[in-house]
Amino acid sequence: MTKIIQKTGMALFIAAIAILIGSLFISNYQLADEVLKEVISESQLPHFKQNIEEIKGRTYTSKFIFLNDLDKVIQSTNTSINDYNQIGNQNLDNVSSIDDYNAGEYKVKLTKKATQGILTDHSLLMLWLTFGLGIIGALLYIIPKIAKSPGIKNDHIFHSANTSGKGWIGYIIGGLLILFYVLLYWYPQYITEWILLMDPISYSLNGGEASRWFFYGFLYTLAIVVMGVRMIIKYRHSKYHIIRTISVMFFQTAFAFLIPEILIRLNQPSMDLKNIWPLNYNFFYDYNLESLLSSGNLGLFMLIWGILLIVLAVPLFSYFYGKRWYCSWVCGCGGLAETLGDPYRQLSDKSVKAWKIERWMIHGVLVFAIVMTSAVLYTFFTGSGSFLFMDSYTIRQVYGFLIGAAFAGVVGVGFYPFMGNRVWCRFGCPLAAYIGLVQRFKSRFRITTNGGQCISCGNCSTYCEMGIDVRWYAQRGQNIIRSSCVGCGICSSVCPRGVLKLENGPEAGRFGAPILIGNKSITLEK
Amino acid sequence: MKHIVIVGNGIAGITAARHIRKLSNNKITIISAESDHFYSRTALMYIFMGHMKYEHTKPYEDGFWKKNRLDLLRDYVEAVDVSQKTLKLQRQGKFAYDILIIASGSKSNKLGWPGQDLKGVQGLYNLQDLEAMEQTTKTATRAVIVGGGLIGIEMAEMLLTRKIPVTLLIREENYWENVLPPEEAALVSRQIKSHHVDLRNKTELQEILSDANGAVASVLTKNGEEIPCQLVGLTVGVSPAIDFLKGSTIKTDRGILVNRFFETNIEDIYAIGDCAQFIEPPIGRKAIEQVWYTGRMHGETLAYTICNQKVAYNPGPWFNSAKFMDIEYQIYGEVSAQPQAHEKHIYWEHENGQQSIRIVYHVATRKVIGFNLMGVRYKHAVCNAWLENEAIITEVMQNLRHANFDPEFFKKYEEDVVHQYNLMEPEQPIEVRKKKFWKIF
Ligand SMILES: Cc1cc2nc3c(=O)[nH]c(=O)nc-3n(C[C@H](O)[C@H](O)[C@H](O)COP(=O)(O)OP(=O)(O)OC[C@H]3O[C@@H](n4cnc5c(N)ncnc54)[C@H](O)[C@@H]3O)c2cc1C
Numbered sequence: 008m009t010k011i012i013q014k015t016g017m018a019l020f021i022a023a024i025a026i027l028i029g030s031l032f033i034s035n036y037q038l039a040d041e042v043l044k045e046v047i048s049e050s051q052l053p054h055f056k057q058n059i060e061e062i063k064g065r066t067y068t069s070k071f072i073f074l075n076d077l078d079k080v081i082q083s084t085n086t087s088i089n090d091y092n093q094i095g096n097q098n099l100d101n102v103s104s105i106d107d108y109n110a111g112e113y114k115v116k117l118t119k120k121a122t123q124g125i126l127t128d129h130s131l132l133m134l135w136l137t138f139g140l141g142i143i144g145a146l147l148y149i150i151p152k153i154a155k156s157p158g159i160k161n162d163h164i165f166h167s168a169n170t171s172g173k174g175w176i177g178y179i180i181g182g183l184l185i186l187f188y189v190l191l192y193w194y195p196q197y198i199t200e201w202i203l204l205m206d207p208i209s210y211s212l213n214g215g216e217a218s219r220w221f222f223y224g225f226l227y228t229l230a231i232v233v234m235g236v237r238m239i240i241k242y243r244h245s246k247y248h249i250i251r252t253i254s255v256m257f258f259q260t261a262f263a264f265l266i267p268e269i270l271i272r273l274n275q276p277s278m279d280l281k282n283i284w285p286l287n288y289n290f291f292y293d294y295n296l297e298s299l300l301s302s303g304n305l306g307l308f309m310l311i312w313g314i315l316l317i318v319l320a321v322p323l324f325s326y327f328y329g330k331r332w333y334c335s336w337v338c339g340c341g342g343l344a345e346t347l348g349d350p351y352r353q354l355s356d357k358s359v360k361a362w363k364i365e366r367w368m369i370h371g372v373l374v375f376a377i378v379m380t381s382a383v384l385y386t387f388f389t390g391s392g393s394f395l396f397m398d399s400y401t402i403r404q405v406y407g408f409l410i411g412a413a414f415a416g417v418v419g420v421g422f423y424p425f426m427g428n429r430v431w432c433r434f435g436c437p438l439a440a441y442i443g444l445v446q447r448f449k450s451r452f453r454i455t456t457n458g459g460q461c462i463s464c465g466n467c468s469t470y471c472e473m474g475i476d477v478r479w480y481a482q483r484g485q486n487i488i489r490s491s492c493v494g495c496g497i498c499s500s501v502c503p504r505g506v507l508k509l510e511n512g513p514e515a516g517r518f519g520a521p522i523l524i525g526n527k528s529i530t531l532e533k
Numbered sequence: 534m535k536h537i538v539i540v541g542n543g544i545a546g547i548t549a550a551r552h553i554r555k556l557s558n559n560k561i562t563i564i565s566a567e568s569d570h571f572y573s574r575t576a577l578m579y580i581f582m583g584h585m586k587y588e589h590t591k592p593y594e595d596g597f598w599k600k601n602r603l604d605l606l607r608d609y610v611e612a613v614d615v616s617q618k619t620l621k622l623q624r625q626g627k628f629a630y631d632i633l634i635i636a637s638g639s640k641s642n643k644l645g646w647p648g649q650d651l652k653g654v655q656g657l658y659n660l661q662d663l664e665a666m667e668q669t670t671k672t673a674t675r676a677v678i679v680g681g682g683l684i685g686i687e688m689a690e691m692l693l694t695r696k697i698p699v700t701l702l703i704r705e706e707n708y709w710e711n712v713l714p715p716e717e718a719a720l721v722s723r724q725i726k727s728h729h730v731d732l733r734n735k736t737e738l739q740e741i742l743s744d745a746n747g748a749v750a751s752v753l754t755k756n757g758e759e760i761p762c763q764l765v766g767l768t769v770g771v772s773p774a775i776d777f778l779k780g781s782t783i784k785t786d787r788g789i790l791v792n793r794f795f796e797t798n799i800e801d802i803y804a805i806g807d808c809a810q811f812i813e814p815p816i817g818r819k820a821i822e823q824v825w826y827t828g829r830m831h832g833e834t835l836a837y838t839i840c841n842q843k844v845a846y847n848p849g850p851w852f853n854s855a856k857f858m859d860i861e862y863q864i865y866g867e868v869s870a871q872p873q874a875h876e877k878h879i880y881w882e883h884e885n886g887q888q889s890i891r892i893v894y895h896v897a898t899r900k901v902i903g904f905n906l907m908g909v910r911y912k913h914a915v916c917n918a919w920l921e922n923e924a925i926i927t928e929v930m931q932n933l934r935h936a937n938f939d940p941e942f943f944k945k946y947e948e949d950v951v952h953q954y955n956l957m958e959p960e961q962p963i964e965v966r967k968k969k970f971w972k973i974f
């Protein structure tokens with residue numbers, strides 16, 4: 008019976024994904040005159056209109072052709088603007104041409120508004136057939152797992168084509184995730200239908216239409232909540248996992264998703280109040296600082312709050328509870344890793360070599376983030392665009408592209424099925440590097456080992472998502488204190504001999520000498 | 534510089550090698566037949582169940598051995614020539630040593646049943662057994678396991694993950710009754726049955742019957758019942774793997790006879806781990822110690838002797854652990870299967886029937902003798918200190934919460950145990966000190 012329910016659930020889920028992907032190809036596109044002024048800036052609008060003849064009123068069945076023509080319109084608009092700027096209209100201001108960034112935004116917005124067909128005629132139905140069906144399918148697949156007795160159930164993880172790191176399902180899922188992130192970051196005009204689907208929800212939350220980041224935020228939250236349910240069922244014998252999973256579900260839903268949307272509705276600057284610099288790398292960007300400084304008390308509060316998180320909350324909480332207070336209880340990236348990513352935790356590389364690379368990379372990114380932010384702040388305060396013979400805008404752009412998008416998104420999530428669920432947190436996150444330094448050098452957190460009980464089986468190391476060779480410490484009776492440990496507690500759960508315990512305690516003797524109790528033949532001073 | 538040759542790359546041999554390397558510059562060669570590298574035998578079940586791959590069970594990276602100048606040789610030792618100080622290897626022929634450490638481990642017992650060598654009949658000790666199990670389970674639709682020890686239950690759990698129904702034959706009334714007190718034995722038996730294992734108590738194997746191709750067709754029990762099956766797991770204990778010593782002058786009984794320095798009757802030959810048998814076992818210990826950590830302690834202790842810091846083997850109080858399906862088990866000290874006249878047992882069991890705590894103390898001296906835990910984790914360091922210092926029961930009861938090692942947020946049951954004690958000893962009840970709430974920092 009449970010098998011049938013699960014299979015039905017999986018079928019529904021796959022159907023929902025298929026419909027979702029299919030929905031990209033079933034619309035017509037027609038650009039109506041009145042949307043232009045909602046999208047195009049006032050000064051550019053007349054020039055744009057001059058060039059739109061060919062596309063105006065025409066109904067496209069292919070999005071590619073539509074976008075192609077739109078590109079041409081944008082190009083000829085720029086030519087018109089150039090011409091206009093050159094033929095002496097001295098008494099008027101120059102019109103700025105449509106740069107790449109603008110062009111991207113225009114394409115997304117115009118395509119979205121030009122879309123016609125089932126998606127616009129039956130928007131709620133389509134929302135149900137995609138997201139609704141997906142949620143129901145996923146839950147039908149997940150919930151029957153409750154029939155198994157509580158306890159660690161890792162059977163067949165390395166036999167599965169999904170979770171063994173080498174199976175075809177894993178490759179497909181990884182491929183789809185990577186493709187998704189590439190489209191989301193660099194070609195959002197190809198997924199405007201999905202953004203369109205979000206409009207009803209967006210209107211009800213923030214009063215406006217959906218942007219691609221609204222769509223992404225919604226999807227992200229959904230993934231954490233649904234897979235959070237899975238996580239809770241899987242580890243329901245452990246209160247530790249139940250509580251911390253509810254915690255990441257809450258922080259994602261409330262802090263990362265709902266509160267910022269409600270702030271928008273209230274015409275306030277929107278902010279994810281738990282997102283800390285340098286993970287939140289644009290916190291010190293000029294536009295953010297300006298927006299906060301110009302938004303009265305609330306803006307000022309947010310600015311101070313953000314700074315207090317960096318200078319006070321991180322050292323203090325990390326001192327008392329270790330990195331886990333953030334990385335596996337609060338953070339959104341961590342939240343996704345602990346829920347959506349949990350099936351892949353065993354794929355992290357445990358070699359000493361990987362550890363070496365990790366240390367260079369993650370601290371490198373931290374330095375990069377600090378240099379980038381210094382440059383941006385320097386420019387903000389002095390107005391000078393060059394910082395130590397570098398151009399602060401270029402640094403900022405390179406950082407956003409390499410770290411913010413490519414690393415955190417494409418690699419960070421897309422590589423779940425290949426390198427485990429914490430690639431970003433382990434190799435790339437500058438905030439993790441910062442908290443890690445606190446955890447390593449000034450914290451009460453440690454994982455203690457239980458005397459001589461370790462049988463070197465390797466479960467702990469295998470299931471450590473951060474690639475820590477936990478066994479190496481456990482089998483010599485030494486406390487585990489590593490800057491990368493996110494305190495997920497899974498090593499302690501999968502250990503069949505009850506060897507590992509996450510603890511906060513006095514700093515004295517925290518590192519501990521490697522002691523394996525039981526052998527009185529050997530005295531300790533050696 | 535001496536050439537130290539170690540037979541067997543299990544925990545005993547490897548630990549000896551590592552510590553000899555730490556303490557000296559001798560040349561060290563480890564010869565072993567089963568695998569190229571040291572792996573964790575205790576994790577065999579997890580490989581089969583898909584929790585891990587073989588690679589994950591290796592406690593050290595492959596580069597470790599070269600870096601530490603530990604030479605590995607994959608070969609089988611066929612004989613030892615003690616007068617010439619050479620080994621006869623299956624592939625390489627003669628191999629000389631200055632000091633020989635035998636750490637050849639165990640092999641699965643077969644008690645002479647008719648049909649015990651049929652195809653599909655096997656023990657579970659090494660990688661080859663695991664491979665055999667992979668083969669047989671491709672087609673098997675039913676399995677019978679004989680023997681109610683720790684490996685039998687592991688094998689049952691393994692087979693269940695392949696959806697093969699398992700019948701487990703045990704001689705006793707309840708599982709592992711010769712080691713576990715009745716309540717724990719019943720608790721584990723319930724656990725086994727709740728996982729749909731067909732547990733047959735008071736049932737012994739008579740004979741294994743074959744089909745036309747020399748493979749298992751069924752087993753016959755002493756009660757006269759025939760159970761059809763294609764796989765028979767024989768898990769009735771292990772015994773030292775010392776067949777290759779036949780004909781040498783090294784003295785053996787069931788295992789290789791050693792004193793407390795692991796010296797055999799021949800100079801420069803030592804034996805450690807599962808294959809060694811103490812002529813005079815340490816107090817409270819068996820003559821043959823067949824667990825992981827004893828192999829490790831043997832190896833470490835011997836390394837000192839070999840590196841000229843001669844030291845006798847002196848293990849602390851007994852401890853061990855295991856896992857029965859979903860239930861973890863830990864023991865510290867001595868817990869007898871049948872409460873003795875001079876002992877008192879405090880026993881608490883959760884109403885879910887899956888967790889229990891037993892503490893044993895001496896009636897007259899009131900010294901604590903042992904802890905038995907099901908589904909609850911206790912701290913080795915704390916229990917060990919109590920046992921070594923012969924703490925009395927009131928002291929232990931008062932401080933019991935310091936022994937708990939369960940993860941954060943887990944419900945603690947130490948108060949229930951103390952309550953149980955107070956019911957038993959109403960004259961001098963113990964008050965439990967509550968944990969202060971600010972201690973969460
Ligand atoms: C399935 C299983 C689960 C277990 N679980 C636990 C547990 O949870 N906790 C626990 O404490 N103990 C457990 N044990 C017991 C524990 O694994 C053994 O006590 C321990 O491995 C013995 O170590 P050893 O080094 O003495 O020998 P071994 O690990 O047996 O190593 C000896 C090696 O020597 C090789 N060898 C033998 N003879 C020769 C020869 N003539 N030439 C060349 N090579 C040779 C063998 O092939 C073998 O690889 C378990 C055992 C098994 C089989």
Ligand code: SF4
Binds near residue numbers: 470492
């Ligand atoms: S060491 Fe344990 S708690 Fe830390 S990250 Fe690894 S599995 Fe999680």
Ligand code: SF4
Binds near residue numbers: 462501502507
């Ligand atoms: S899981 Fe437990 S017993 Fe196994 S190696 Fe890790 S600490 Fe040791």
